[in-house]
Amino acid sequence: MGIKSNKGLQVAGKTKEKTQWKEFVEAVSTLQWVLCFLLLGVACIILMVCLMFTSLWPLPTLYFIWMVIDWQTPERGGRKMTFVRRWKVWDHFRDFFPIKLVKTAELNPNKNYILGCHPHGIMSAGAFSCFSTESCGFTEAFPGLRASLAILAGLFRIPLLREYLMCAGLFPVSKPSLAHLLSKRGKGNAVVIVIGGAAESLASCPGVNAVVMRQRKGFVRVALEFGADLVPVYSFGETGLFQQVVFSEGSLGRRLQDLFKKTMGFAPCLFLGERWAFLPYRTPVTTVVGSPISVPKHTTPTQEEVDHYHRLYMEGLSKLFHEHKVRCGLSENHKLQII
Numbered sequence: 001m002g003i004k005s006n007k008g009l010q011v012a013g014k015t016k017e018k019t020q021w022k023e024f025v026e027a028v029s030t031l032q033w034v035l036c037f038l039l040l041g042v043a044c045i046i047l048m049v050c051l052m053f054t055s056l057w058p059l060p061t062l063y064f065i066w067m068v069i070d071w072q073t074p075e076r077g078g079r080k081m082t083f084v085r086r087w088k089v090w091d092h093f094r095d096f097f098p099i100k101l102v103k104t105a106e107l108n109p110n111k112n113y114i115l116g117c118h119p120h121g122i123m124s125a126g127a128f129s130c131f132s133t134e135s136c137g138f139t140e141a142f143p144g145l146r147a148s149l150a151i152l153a154g155l156f157r158i159p160l161l162r163e164y165l166m167c168a169g170l171f172p173v174s175k176p177s178l179a180h181l182l183s184k185r186g187k188g189n190a191v192v193i194v195i196g197g198a199a200e201s202l203a204s205c206p207g208v209n210a211v212v213m214r215q216r217k218g219f220v221r222v223a224l225e226f227g228a229d230l231v232p233v234y235s236f237g238e239t240g241l242f243q244q245v246v247f248s249e250g251s252l253g254r255r256l257q258d259l260f261k262k263t264m265g266f267a268p269c270l271f272l273g274e275r276w277a278f279l280p281y282r283t284p285v286t287t288v289v290g291s292p293i294s295v296p297k298h299t300t301p302t303q304e305e306v307d308h309y310h311r312l313y314m315e316g317l318s319k320l321f322h323e324h325k326v327r328c329g330l331s332e333n334h335k336l337q338i339i
Contacts, residue, residue: 022095027279029092034278037123044160060159067159073166074156075177077185080169082134090133097237097285099129101136102324105291109144109188112228113292114178114219117192117235118211118317120200122242122271125280126235126287131192132168136287142190148181149192175222182226191228193219203339206240209321209330210337213314220310227297230309232290232317236328241280242271286328290320314338 018026051060073079093099107113117127130136131147138147153172156162171177173193181191194200196212203210223230274281293312298305321336 018095022092026092026096027275029089030096031276031279032089033093033125033128034123034273034280038278040164041155041158041161044158048159063159067162072176074162074172075174076180078166078169078171079163081167084167085132085169086134090129090135094129094133094135097125097241097280097282099126099136099285099287101130101138101141102286102288103141104289104320104324107142107145107190107231107289107292109142111292112182112187112189112226113145113191113231114182114223114228115147115190115192115231115233115289116195116213116219116313116317117233117287118195118200118213119204119209119235119238120194120196120198121204121235121238122201122244123280124194124235124238125241126238126285127192127194127233129285130287131190132170142289144188145190146185146188147190147192150177150181151194152197153177178222179226182222182228189228190231192233195219204239204242205244208239208337209334210339211317212339213317214338217306217310220313221301221306223295224298224301224305224309227295229292229295230313230316231292232313232320233287234290234317234321234324235285235287236325236330237283237285240283241285242273244271284329286324288320288324288328290316 048060048063051057115131117124117131127149130138132149138145148169148171150171150173151165153174155165156172171181171191178191181189195216200210200212203212220230222228273279293309293316295309318336318338325334326332
């Protein structure tokens with residue numbers, strides 16, 4: 001087993017104590033990420049609408065024309081800029097928790113993979129840090145592989161925000177986008193999908209290890225269509241970053257959340273962090289990449305084939321969880337609940 005951990009502050013083999021300045025920079029770096037997650041899309045929409053009613057109206061007008069022309073770009077490879085993935089701010093963000101990437105098996109750079117990341121948590125900090133930035137050393141741990149994190153497709157319809165997301169190397173989790181990543185860019189592609197999505201975020205709570213995937217089989221069908229091996233990934237500690245108000249099934253609050261999720265594609269979670277309301281708890285997050293599950297290429301897979309490889313994937317995820325839970329801070333009696 002090989003392990004690639006985050007780059008800690010060490011001097012002569014000893015851990016170096018963080019200065020107050022370092023802790024402050026980490027907190028600010030993390031806070032900007034949280035606020036971008038929550039507010040950047042809304043801010044971009046408001047800005048463009050407001051500019052339409054000023055003397056600068058030609059700017060948003062020209063941008064909207066460009067956006068229509070450029071509409072399909074996110075699903076055709078985007079515009080990833082490596083320097084954005086290497087921003088120093090992401091190192092401080094990683095150190096805040098800290099987040100580390102653990103490699104348990106080799107992944108052949110001459111193949112393509114779909115990595116299913118669990119659980120979603122509130123904001124998927126582990127998936128973002130490990131697969132959308134270079135702060136956790138994915139490229140060093142898996143030489144020859146290109147990690148591509150797929151997120152909610154609707155975010156790429158928001159003006160300005162779409163440009164930022166593409167620069168960071170993020171892609172919409174849509175069939176055309178996944179097809180492009182797995183067929184138009186050769187080999188060595190590791191497409192990362194947070195399988196549970198919005199439904200899983202509503203179950204996120206410290207101490208709870210629940211993943212929503214019993215009926216999530218679309219990623220398995222895509223893997224079969226393009227012959228991409230499946231790799232289970234689990235981010236231990238992800239659900240402990242925020243305290244969430246979890247409404248019971250059938251309650252008014254839960255019905256409103258489900259309605260919003262069905263309409264908008266994401267769920268409005270009521271949560272609080274440790275400081276400044278939105279700052280997450282300094283809970284270590286360990287993202288463990290499991291062993292690949294070999295998947296043949298069948299252009300038109302049958303439902304029986306999809307069910308078979310979906311079952312193998314769930315077994316692989318469960319095995320990964322139980323093999324690593326103790327060394328990642330959980331007790332032996334913790335169970336993985338697959339919904």
